[in-house]
Amino acid sequence: MKQIYLILLPLILFACAPHFPDVMPGSTQMLKGPDNRMALLSVPADYTPKKRHILFIALHGGGDIAPAFHDLWKIVCDSLGIILLTPQGTEKSEIGFGWTLTGNSESFLRSIVEEARKRVNIDPDRIYIGGFSAGGSLAYYMALRYPHIFSGVIALGASFQNEWISLAKPNDLLKRQRIYIGHGDLESNIDNVSQSKDLLKQAGVTVDFSVYKNTGHAIPEPKLDELLRALRFITEK
Secondary structure, three states, X not given: OHHHHHHHHHHHHHHHOOOOOOXXXXXXXXXXXXXXXXXXEEOOOOOOOOOOEEEEEEEOOOOEOHHHHHHHHXXXXXXXXXXXXXXXXXXXXXXXXXXXXXXXXXXXXXHHHHHHHHHOOEEEEEEEEEEEOXXXXXXXXXXXXXXXXXXXXXXXXXXXXXXXXXHOOOXXXXXXXXXXXXXXXXXXXXXXXXXXXXXXXXXXXXXXXXEEOOOOOOOOOOHHHHHHHHHHHHHOO
């Protein structure tokens, strides 16, 4: 009986294992969310459905569109073997799309992440989120509201509301998060961002704070170097 069990065990485990559709390594596909909202999903050249991969969710700033922001992050994610998900903002504007901190944007992000998890093999313990400007603020909010889902944040040129720290339930989940903050020293809210860094550290978060010299509301050049540094920091184990 024991021998039969040992023979059948691999078959049982295989049958219970999740199955993912075939995805060509290095490819990009479009995902559709509620109300025809969309996101772009790219897998690295070494992607295989047989192993779990890191996921990074990139949120563009207000007035931008997903494809442009996706192209920027894709180079960096490909170099690190990371799956990239770039949702497009839920709020239409004259020149692009933006976000709200609750409601439509929050529910859309949760649903599109679940859709991505059906398509590709994602490590549930290594899901990260980040963005620029309003996208960075939403990344803060989502990670602090759902610390059991997100393991780290990149917030570039993003504002922060101190009360968001109290969103994390239980609060000790924050201790597993790593947050990279990048902010121009010419921005009017640089002092507020610096105070936020201190509050996050007091809550147990591992924080790296980079002040961009002689920089306003922008990601400094060379952009790819800065994005790579930020992504490496939050995904370190």
